[in-house]
Amino acid sequence: MSDATLPAVAAAPRFRLNLPLGVAIGVSWILLMLAVAVLADVISPYAYTALDLRNRLSPPVGMGGVWAHPLGTDELGRDVLSRLIYSIRMSLLIAFGATIIGAVFGTTMGFLAAHFRGWVEQAVLALVDFSASLPFLILALAVLAFFGNSLSLFIVLLGFHAWERYARIARGLAISAGAQGYAAAVRQLGAGPLRVYGRHILPNIASTLIVSMTLAFPEIILLESGLSFLGLGVQPPSTSLGNMVGYGREYLTRAPWILLAPAFTIITTTLAVSMVGDWLRDRLDPTLR
Amino acid sequence: MLRFLATRLARALITIVMVVTFAFVVLRLSGDPALLIMSVDAPPEAIAAFRASWGLDDPLWQQYLKYFTAILHGDLGRSMRDGRDAIALVAERIPATLALTLPALAIKLSIGIPSGIYAALHRNSLTDRVVMGLAVLGFTVPSFVLGLLLVLVFAVQLGWLPSGGQDSWRHAILPVITLGAGGAAVLARFTRSAMLEVLGQPYIRTASAKGVPWRAVVRNHALPNAAIPTVTIIGFMVGSLIAGAVVVESVFSWPGVGRLLVVAVANRDLAVVQCILLLVAGTMVASNLVVDLLYGALDPRLRQARAGGAA
Numbered sequence: 001m002s003d004a005t006l007p008a009v010a011a012a013p014r015f016r017l018n019l020p021l022g023v024a025i026g027v028s029w030i031l032l033m034l035a036v037a038v039l040a041d042v043i044s045p046y047a048y049t050a051l052d053l054r055n056r057l058s059p060p061v062g063m064g065g066v067w068a069h070p071l072g073t074d075e076l077g078r079d080v081l082s083r084l085i086y087s088i089r090m091s092l093l094i095a096f097g098a099t100i101i102g103a104v105f106g107t108t109m110g111f112l113a114a115h116f117r118g119w120v121e122q123a124v125l126a127l128v129d130f131s132a133s134l135p136f137l138i139l140a141l142a143v144l145a146f147f148g149n150s151l152s153l154f155i156v157l158l159g160f161h162a163w164e165r166y167a168r169i170a171r172g173l174a175i176s177a178g179a180q181g182y183a184a185a186v187r188q189l190g191a192g193p194l195r196v197y198g199r200h201i202l203p204n205i206a207s208t209l210i211v212s213m214t215l216a217f218p219e220i221i222l223l224e225s226g227l228s229f230l231g232l233g234v235q236p237p238s239t240s241l242g243n244m245v246g247y248g249r250e251y252l253t254r255a256p257w258i259l260l261a262p263a264f265t266i267i268t269t270t271l272a273v274s275m276v277g278d279w280l281r282d283r284l285d286p287t288l289r
Numbered sequence: 290m291l292r293f294l295a296t297r298l299a300r301a302l303i304t305i306v307m308v309v310t311f312a313f314v315v316l317r318l319s320g321d322p323a324l325l326i327m328s329v330d331a332p333p334e335a336i337a338a339f340r341a342s343w344g345l346d347d348p349l350w351q352q353y354l355k356y357f358t359a360i361l362h363g364d365l366g367r368s369m370r371d372g373r374d375a376i377a378l379v380a381e382r383i384p385a386t387l388a389l390t391l392p393a394l395a396i397k398l399s400i401g402i403p404s405g406i407y408a409a410l411h412r413n414s415l416t417d418r419v420v421m422g423l424a425v426l427g428f429t430v431p432s433f434v435l436g437l438l439l440v441l442v443f444a445v446q447l448g449w450l451p452s453g454g455q456d457s458w459r460h461a462i463l464p465v466i467t468l469g470a471g472g473a474a475v476l477a478r479f480t481r482s483a484m485l486e487v488l489g490q491p492y493i494r495t496a497s498a499k500g501v502p503w504r505a506v507v508r509n510h511a512l513p514n515a516a517i518p519t520v521t522i523i524g525f526m527v528g529s530l531i532a533g534a535v536v537v538e539s540v541f542s543w544p545g546v547g548r549l550l551v552v553a554v555a556n557r558d559l560a561v562v563q564c565i566l567l568l569v570a571g572t573m574v575a576s577n578l579v580v581d582l583l584y585g586a587l588d589p590r591l592r593q594a595r596a597g598g599a600a
Binding site: 126129130133134135137138139141142143144145146147148218222225226229230231232242245246249252253256259263266267270271274275 | 300307308311312426428429430432434437440529532535539540550551553557558559563565566570573577
């Protein structure tokens with residue numbers, strides 16, 4: 001409320017972004033990737049399925065290629081740059097969707113456990129133990145085998161990666177928050193559990209949850225690209241970064257650029273997000289490891 | 290101690306039961322098994338006969354009990370591809386996988402732990418930064434990219450090593466390095482942070498302050514305490530010996546359990562998938578159990594707390 005009375009100009013010089021160089025580069029890279037994902041339709045020189053049969057397996061510029069296809073083309077003459085742009089969009093979309101699903105589901109389960117205690121809590125904790133005790137890749141493969149594949153199922157499935165971490169964190173923090181004065185106070189004022197958890201406890205533990213999300217995000221990119229690489233994730237004609245690597249593998253000897261462009265993008269993006277995540281963790285929440 | 294053991298064992302059993310239930314529920318949710326296994330245009334009488342013989346018309350809880358007893362009898366069904374016993378199919382792949390994962394585990398332990406300890410003891414030194422930089426890279430480079438890059442350099446460009454297959458020990462070199470590098474990076478990072486945490490504790494300062502030589506402080510006070518969290522992650526690595534090479538086996542066309550799993554998933558060979566799922570869960574739960582017992586041995590506090598009933 002008092003924000004309006006403070007002059008905005010006075011606050012500006014106090015807020016100095018003191019980013020280490022590596023983190024600054026990471027943030028810029030993430031922003032660049034986001035821009036590419038959002039503007040894919042505008043900046044992509046070709047449609048990602050467009051064929052150019054006269055320029056098949058054309059190398060990138062600098063290796064004897066033509067400027068019409070700066071990163072070269074694949075075995076069907078599809079432009080690698082355009083496919084890369086759409087793959088970035090697809091991989092980021094999946095990673096964002098899955099991270100949000102995991103965070104929402106995990107936090108809700110954690111809150112339920114904290115609110116009801118008793119057998120609800122025991123059930124949630126048993127589920128947490130269960131997911132923590134199996135390698136997620138195997139679980140995901142089993143579900144894909146049983147249900148077959150579709151994009152929405154795939155995103156929801158990846159969303160279950162790391163949900164148990166949010167659940168653990170949310171439960172622990174909500175229990176300790178419940179014991180503090182502010183939660184008791186709003187409860188005394190007649191607020192229902194939805195309001196107490198949504199409007200009061202959640203904002204107080206949000207920083208820890210956000211840090212967990214930045215740590216889970218690169219893991220989900222790696223999982224998605226791994227599954228797509230195996231041919232069990234994103235299905236053609238759609239394309240994702242792992243998918244491109246998987247197909248490029250066939251042409252490893254003749255046309256390594258098909259594979260190197262998306263591989264490089266996966267590495268730089270996960271590197272950027274984890275560096276930013278590590279830095280955020282150190283800044284916001286030193287208790288998390 | 291006996292009570293501690295009993296609760297751990299009970300929890301391990303509960304996890305196994307949950308995995309079995311998970312497989313059952315998912316299998317039933319995924320559609321009518323009769324239609325999945327037989328072709329869609331099979332005559333209705335054949336489908337009815339199939340349903341009767343598999344007990345698909347029974348109430349769900351009876352089916353569940355039947356399913357459970359079958360698994361307890363070691364009957365995990367037959368592969369839908371070639372009709373062979375799913376367990377036999379999986380079992381014959383295990384040695385090939387272990388031929389990769391055991392040497393890789395040795396690499397992880399022998400590189401990851403010492404470099405993590407060294408980095409922690411020389412915090413912020415050049416070596417620390419180099420080790421941690423490599424460790425972050427090891428985590429962010431996915432195994433299939435690392436594997437393919439190694440193939441590109443050592444098999445395609447230099448021609449020193451074969452790129453795939455399983456004919457001699459030379460074929461195992463690249464996959465073992467690929468597997469080991471990623472795990473070593475994770476372990477180095479983890480060991481370093483566990484060590485740093487311990488080195489910041491008051492008892493380390495006390496030991497140094499009363500004149501214990503630094504080497505002895507590290508050996509007798511820091512290392513044993515840092516070992517406790519590190520054992521957890523090593524346990525996870527041991528638990529994934531069987532199925533920790535899914536992606537790498539695919540990159541190098543190595544005929545192990547992981548490759549079998551990928552093919553089975555692609556073909557929706559549910560019996561094989563389920564068998565591998567249970568096998569993985571079993572090894573994972575067993576190694577977690579061993580880790581818990583090791584905890585008791587490593588950390589007397591835990592043992593006493595449990596024995597005193599103050600869990």
